[in-house]
Structures are given as structure tokens and as C-alpha cells.
Amino acid sequence: MRSRPGEGRRAGAPGAAPPPGRHKRLPPDPRPASRSALLLRRLSVRLASTRLGRRSASLLTLAVVGGFSVYGIVLGGHVGVARQVVLDVADAAGNVAGFKVKEVNISGHDHVTPAEILDVAGIKASTSILFVNADETRVRLEALPWIQSASVRKFYPDRIDIAVTERQAFALWQINGEIKVIARDGIPIAPYSDDPRYVQLPIVVGEGAHKRVGEIVDALARLPSLRDQVRAAILVAERRWTLKMRNGIDVRLPEAGMDVALVALMDLDREKKLLTRDITIVDLRLPDRVVVRLSDAAADARTQMLKARAKAKKGGPA
Template identity: 85%
Template sequence: MEPRPTSRLSLLLRRLTVRLGSSRLGRRSASLLTIAVVGGFSAYGIMLGGHAETAKGIVIDVADAAGNVAGFKVKEVNISGHNHVTPAEILETAGIKSSTSILFLNADEMRARLEALPWIQSASVRKFYPDRIDIAVAERQAFALWQVNGELKVIARDGIPIAPYSDDPRYVQLPIVVGEGAQKKVGEVVDALARVPALRDQVRAAIRVAERRWTLKMRNGIDVRLPEEGLDEALVALMDLDREKKLLSRDVSIVDLRLPDRVVVRLSDAAADARAQMLKARAKAKKGGPA
């Protein structure tokens, strides 16, 4: 059910009367302004014929006009903490215009609207009578790139998409995660790889499989299938194998670490063909040898 304009009007008028009654205009001017506001709303309410949202906008505009007459027009807005979000976007989202009166600004509602912006993680709004507002925001940081449904998005550590990908230098070196659900666990895999930097530098992307486990796509084309549990242990084991046997430098296509007691390796197509030819040649030589 839409809110009735009269309830909003009553609240605004109570605030207006209290503020104006203590202002330099005095009680008589306050009463006159209040009557003007009541009359304006009554006339416009009749004309609107029940359009609550439009009426609400008119309520705010008329109330702002009355507050401005009383000396409560917003003249100064201090904004801090912004980097990706522009001051103009912050002002528009907060609902601050050149005609805004500080009397009728709801700081909690403004904060909620600002925190709904993808880049803004938290915000605070403080009103300083008669005419100043301070807005401080804390922005999310670009943490990784998330590829899903053919799109590449910049995401924060909490997985929230904050911007489409661009060739901004700040994004080029970000780790890449791929697939449905990958954004929800991005911190898990990025942190795990950070603990083995020699391996991390060889990884092109981490692919989320069935929202249960990761497969690492290495820069040389090898796929490393990781288990659902024991991610850190699997990465350490992989690094040990690479150090001891140069596993990631061999002509293989898949390294499967999902089984706890063994490592399964699949040769690349070229390597598999070469091995098949070698075995065939050995078998032929064996058949043609002395009886």
C-alpha cells in the first residue's frame, strides 16, 4: 500500500514548526509559513487526485522552500573518501539539490541510498545546522576480475560487481576467476594462491566448477584440478611436484589432484601421439627381432 501523503506532511510540518519557531523569523512568520505549506499541500492534493508519489515530491519541494526562507538552505556540502564515485554522483544519489533545505533531509535514508551504489561500501552523513552537510564514504577496492556468461566484471573482495572491465591499468594485473559462484569464493582462492607466489605467477585464471571446487588454468595451458577440501595442502603438494619433477614444465594437459592418495596426469595430445608412436615402434622392433 502506498504511504498517504498526509502522514509525511504531518511529520514535515511538525519539524518545520519547531525549527521556524526557534529561528530569527519568530513565531508569527513561522505560523504564516506553516499555513502556506498546509494550503499548498491541500490544493495540490486535490489536484493530484491520489497520486501519492508525485504528491510526496511536491511535499518535499514546498517544505524545502519554506525551510530555505527560514535560513536553512544547504549552502555547503563536504564530501570525502571518494575516488571512483564522483561528487556529482554522490549528490544526486543523496538527493541534494540547489534548493534543498537541511531541515527535511533524512541522514539515514541518504546513507542507505549511498551504500546501495556498487562502489560504496559504507557511508556516513552528518547534518550541521543551519546549512552544512558532511558526507564521508569508504569505497570498495577492486580485488579480482570475474568472468561469467561472456562478460568480465571488476569485483570487490566480498564478490560484489563494482564496474565493467576496462583497460584501466589498475585492473590489468588483477587475478581472474571464472564461472557461476566464483565471485562468492574469490577471497578463498586468491588468498590461497598468495601463499604460494611461485605458483600464483603461473596461473592465468581460477575456474569454479559446479560451485564446489577450483580448476586452475595455467599460463602454459595445463589444467590443474583441485579437490573440494584441503585447497592449501593441494597447492603445496603441486609446488613440491613441480620442484622435484618439473611437473608443470612437462608436456601434459591435466594434473588431477582430487584423489587424496595419488596424482593423475594426462598427457597433451601431441605427447600422447608421440608416446603411442614410440610404443608402436617398440612393438614392431620386438616382433622383427631374433626368435
């Protein structure tokens, strides 16, 4: 059959050249589009024409790029890196949506610097307030030795308030040749330095002494005249205390009844000037007596005195 003239060149006929000034259309996708795909396409077109649409399109781009990045990193076995990528992408998306953290108010800090607090809290210049978990941030802050408690509050769209309560330096703890500043609850909070705030702190020595520091410091605080003569308190076998006096005398306290023994020691010192005598040890571990050990010089002097008395007694009248 013959074709009519010009029939093969009609617009849209197979093999016909495209009209001047128009682009050639791509052949249609042989796969039928699903209803959800059509709806998503129409929604994207509508959103792109508004400011919200442009922002949403940016969020969608971030999500797609981040998703492919995480997929590739996980396939490579770097799960930790993948988690950080997810957080970064989430922060970027939150920032595009207008939730970038612009203000962080920190209060209550003295020994811990604001930079350390922000680092532990994980708050950076690119952080979005949407993805700051206040409870998890508080737990991380309270894990710092100096911080006893913390509160983290979020104020949308862009402000975070962090308030901390620091532990107070209570005593010095010497263990294995090192000296540490400890809080009342025994937690080491800093290595010892020549900071004037630490010079007058009481010193406890020995394994486990930091856990029982409160009992000995409080007991001596009730007897300030005795406390001022103590250089350090040594915990022996994690059971009882020995006081190392500034003049070199060791005072051995009982495991039970320590407060009573300290009061008895003060009475002896007031009545007989015990702590100013030439002795090396005062043993208060026995409830019914006080055992005193003389220094070597005092012991020699006492021996010579007793010999002289015995000699004088032999040479005297019958």
C-alpha cells in the same frame, strides 16, 4: 407615525448615505467568530509587523499553497507526485526560516563522483537541512556498489558533511560472456574496462565464483610462483576449482584439501618440472595419486616409443 426631519439621515441609520470621505462598511458576518479564529487573527496582525512575523507569514502562505496542491494531486491519484510536492514545500519553508543547505563537504570518494553522491543523497540547491534524514541518506549511499560505508553529519544551520569508504577492486569475474570488477566480498562494483588498475587483477570464472573468490585468491597468494602461472580459476559446479595455466594446462583441484593439493603440485613442479612438460591435464582430486593426461602429440610420441621398444625387444637375443 411621522418621522422627524433628518431622522432618516442620521449616521448609521438604515438607508443613510455614508459620510463624505469614508468607505462604506461591509455588513458583519452573521456567524459568530470562534475564540481560536480570533486569537489566530490577532496573532497574525502582531507577527506581520515584525521581521519574524513576515517570515512566519511566508511560511504560512507556503503551507496553505502546498496543502491545496497536495490535496488536488492526491485526488488525481498521483501519490508519488504529492510526496515530492510536500518535500518541495517543506524545503522552501525551511529555506525561508534560514536553514538552506549552503555547504556540502564530501570525502573518501574516488570512483564515485561528487555529483553522483549528491544525486543519491537527494541534496539539491533548494534543499533545507531540516528535512535531510542522515540515517536514510546513509542507507541510500551504501546501496551504491562502490560504497562500502558512509557517514552523514548535519551541522546547523546550513552545512552537511558526507564521508564515504569505497570498496576496493579485488578480482575480475567472468560470467555469461561478461567480465565484471568485483570486491573481496563478491559484490560486482563495475563493468570491466581497459583501466590499468584492473589489468593485473586475478580472474575467476563460473556461476557462484564471485562468492568464493577470496578462498582461491588467498590460496594462490601463499604460493606466488604458482600464482604467476595461473591465467584464470574456474569454479566447476559451484564445488571445486580448476586452474587454467598460462601454458594451456588444466589443474583440477579437489573439493576438500585444496591448499594441500596446491603444495603437492608445487613440489612436483620443483622436482620433476611437471608444469613445463607436454601435458594437458593434471588431476589432483584423488588424495593418494596424481593423474596426468598427455597432449595428443606427446601421446603419439609415447606410443611410437613404446612400439619401438617392443620391436627392439622381439628382435634381440633370446
